[in-house]
Amino acid sequence: MAKVSLIIPTFNRPHLLPRAVESAHGAGEGVEVIVVDDGSVDETARVCRTLPGIRYVRLDRNQGVAGARNVGLLESTGDYVAFLDDDDLRLPDSLARQVALLESAPEAGLVASAVLLADENCVPNGEVAAPRAKSGDVFWQVLELNLFLLPDSVLVRKSCFFEVGLFNRRLAGIDDWDMWARIAELRPFVIDERPVSIYRSPSPTSGQGSSHLARHLHAAFKHQARLLKLPRAQAAPEQRRRAVRAGLRRRVSDTLSWRAAEQLPRGHVHFATSNFLTALRISPLWAARPTHLRVFWKNSAAQLRRWRGRPEAPDAG
Amino acid sequence: MARVSVIIATRNRCALLPRAVESARHAGAEVEIVVVDDASDDGTREVCEAWLDVRYIRARRRLGPGGARNVGIVAGTSEYVSFLDDDDVRLPGSLDAQVGLLEARPDSGMVYGRVLYGDEECRPGDGFYPERCPQGDIFRELLSWNFIPCPSVVFRRSCLRRVGLLDEEAFGLEDWDLWVRIAELYPVLAVEEAVAVWRRPSPESGQFTSRPERMHRVARRLHAEKWLRLPRPAALGGGERRRLNAAFAERAAGQLVAEIAERFKAGRPRDSVRVARALFGMYPVRASRKVAAVAVRWWLKTARQVSRTNEPGGGKAVP
Numbered sequence: 149m150a151k152v153s154l155i156i157p158t159f160n161r162p163h164l165l166p167r168a169v170e171s172a173h174g175a176g177e178g179v180e181v182i183v184v185d186d187g188s189v190d191e192t193a194r195v196c197r198t199l200p201g202i203r204y205v206r207l208d209r210n211q212g213v214a215g216a217r218n219v220g221l222l223e224s225t226g227d228y229v230a231f232l233d234d235d236d237l238r239l240p241d242s243l244a245r246q247v248a249l250l251e252s253a254p255e256a257g258l259v260a261s262a263v264l265l266a267d268e269n270c271v272p273n274g275e276v277a278a279p280r281a282k283s284g285d286v287f288w289q290v291l292e293l294n295l296f297l298l299p300d301s302v303l304v305r306k307s308c309f310f311e312v313g314l315f316n317r318r319l320a321g322i323d324d325w326d327m328w329a330r331i332a333e334l335r336p337f338v339i340d341e342r343p344v345s346i347y348r349s350p351s352p353t354s355g356q357g358s359s360h361l362a363r364h365l366h367a368a369f370k371h372q373a374r375l376l377k378l379p380r381a382q383a384a385p386e387q388r389r390r391a392v393r394a395g396l397r398r399r400v401s402d403t404l405s406w407r408a409a410e411q412l413p414r415g416h417v418h419f420a421t422s423n424f425l426t427a428l429r430i431s432p433l434w435a436a437r438p439t440h441l442r443v444f445w446k447n448s449a450a451q452l453r454r455w456r457g458r459p460e461a462p463d464a465g
Numbered sequence: 466m467a468r469v470s471v472i473i474a475t476r477n478r479c480a481l482l483p484r485a486v487e488s489a490r491h492a493g494a495e496v497e498i499v500v501v502d503d504a505s506d507d508g509t510r511e512v513c514e515a516w517l518d519v520r521y522i523r524a525r526r527r528l529g530p531g532g533a534r535n536v537g538i539v540a541g542t543s544e545y546v547s548f549l550d551d552d553d554v555r556l557p558g559s560l561d562a563q564v565g566l567l568e569a570r571p572d573s574g575m576v577y578g579r580v581l582y583g584d585e586e587c588r589p590g591d592g593f594y595p596e597r598c599p600q601g602d603i604f605r606e607l608l609s610w611n612f613i614p615c616p617s618v619v620f621r622r623s624c625l626r627r628v629g630l631l632d633e634e635a636f637g638l639e640d641w642d643l644w645v646r647i648a649e650l651y652p653v654l655a656v657e658e659a660v661a662v663w664r665r666p667s668p669e670s671g672q673f674t675s676r677p678e679r680m681h682r683v684a685r686r687l688h689a690e691k692w693l694r695l696p697r698p699a700a701l702g703g704g705e706r707r708r709l710n711a712a713f714a715e716r717a718a719g720q721l722v723a724e725i726a727e728r729f730k731a732g733r734p735r736d737s738v739r740v741a742r743a744l745f746g747m748y749p750v751r752a753s754r755k756v757a758a759v760a761v762r763w764w765l766k767t768a769r770q771v772s773r774t775n776e777p778g779g780g781k782a783v784p
Contacts, residue, residue: 205626207626207627207628207629208627208628209627209628209629209646209695209696211629215629218535218630219625219626219629219630222538222539222622222626222630310523310536310539311523312524312525312526313528313532313533314536317632317633317634318634333526334526378526
């Protein structure tokens with residue numbers, strides 16, 4: 149098996165990190181595990197000294213997750229690179245399988261696989277999020293945020309970073325999407341619908357970076373305009389670009405509004421308001437769909453029943 | 466394995482590149498040359514692929530100088546890193562001397578040196594830069610102005626593991642930003658000899674950067690929003706921070722005044738007005754003070770002349 153570097157950026161999560169590192173070692177033989185400590189101010193350094201078989205890099209100045217990934221790339225020696233967030237897990241032998249897939253497609257830039265969604269304690273809840281596409285050119289899908297890609301679920305050929313550059317530190321939270329889009333512009337992807345990792349889904353209270361859903365989706369919507377200036381998008385007909393723009397507008401607004409309707413009855417007022425306001429800003433039409441009202445209604449009813457102490461009715465959906 | 470990576474970021478300058486690469490070959494005994502081709506559309510690729518000792522990396526999309534250098538850093542494997550612009554020249558043996566210095570002082574982070582101003586063909590003239598080469602903890606001095614010429618630096622790759630890579634946010638000043646971050650944590654060494662030649666006409670020849678005020682705006686933003694928030698300056702008291710701010714503003718305003726004067730002398734009044742407006746926008750107090758000083762000097766001079774012409778000797782009498 150060719151050499152794989154697995155980069156784990158971490159910040160102030162010493163309690164979760166050992167689990168992630170252990171899963172990384174189980175993901176393939178001879179994996180180079182690089183833990184990049186993004187200037188943690190707790191006992192992360194001490195915990196990392198006790199972890200066997202890792203390369204520990206400590207940034208003394210916080211660089212943000214994109215900067216930490218870049219330093220991980222600087223340290224890596226493998227031909228293939230994978231990323232793992234410090235609160236997620238890699239499934240056993242998942243890297244070996246992805247490497248085999250990438251080796252069988254020398255033109256491809258990366259392998260995208262599925263993930264198992266999990267709750268706050270990393271226990272899978274049975275849902276699988278998979279990229280739904282055919283292997284090959286997926287540029288337009290990626291631009292429309294229409295392809296499920298996470299840093300946890302991909303294996304990238306390291307030479308791709310030389311072709312398109314490193315992660316952009318200015319794009320906090322969406323730097324990974326920006327990277328996949330730039331790679332997809334030039335290279336086909338291999339799509340693999342089997343899960344490779346367990347993803348701790350963000351919730352409004354979990355304190356993960358990705359719980360700032362509204363901010364990130366809004367940033368993504370704004371950044372798409374810049375991605376549409378990539379040479380390949382520029383060469384495409386105007387209509388195509390407009391369709392992609394409209395598609396993302398719809399998707400972002402719809403998602404945010406739906407999440408707001410879902411979470412408001414549960415008492416996450418701030419989360420719901422910021423989501424809904426952002427949705428309104430991006431597209432008022434798609435923010436105010438009857439479906440969202442229905443979701444809001446259903447969840448409110450469930451909440452009411454819970455307050456009255458009655459057993460919750462089984463979900464209709 | 467080579468000990469120094471020389472990273473040459475290049476774009477559409479295949480005619481100049483061979484000279485830079487050739488100079489890098491002779492600059493040290495164990496040199497790894499990494500050429501990052503920033504999506505050139507001339508013959509750069511053909512030129513580079515003919516060299517067997519050069520690591521050629523082709524970016525397929527434009528990354529900008531900072532992004533291209535970052536790619537070069539990641540692609541390189543040596544313990545020490547140095548940058549060279551595609552139109553500049555490293556002097557023979559200079560890398561070895563600087564690496565030797567770094568090895569003698571294991572606590573240091575980087576070493577810089579002087580550069581000579583060269584002409585169009587990179588033949589060194591008489592001018593050199595900088596005048597003084599301070600050493601040791603130069604963090605404070607470096608906060609107020611960048612006296613470190615980019616091609617003269619050799620730094621440890623391991624520094625980047627503590628401070629991070631080049632920051633593309635610092636358009637055009639990526640190098641200064643990196644030196645600041647390194648100097649915050651490490652002592653800096655210097656050699657007094659010239660180590661490189663800048664293909665940059667000296668200030669007297671009447672050519673200069675087209676938009677100095679842009680650079681100054683970026684520097685001002687970096688200084689206030691990034692550098693002063695680094696842990697070391699952030700721990701300083703209010704008075705010390707004010708002094709740092711004042712030193713920075715004084716230096717920047719002085720440089721802008723010099724730029725204005727140069728443009729005015731070169732017969733480009735419109736440019737000088739543009740820079741002057743930027744100067745007043747950024748540093749109104751200092752700008753007014755400097756203008757007042759110039760006005761007073763001019764007034765004194767004329768007053769003296771007038772009083773001389775009014776004297777009986779018709780102004781010819783010299784004391």
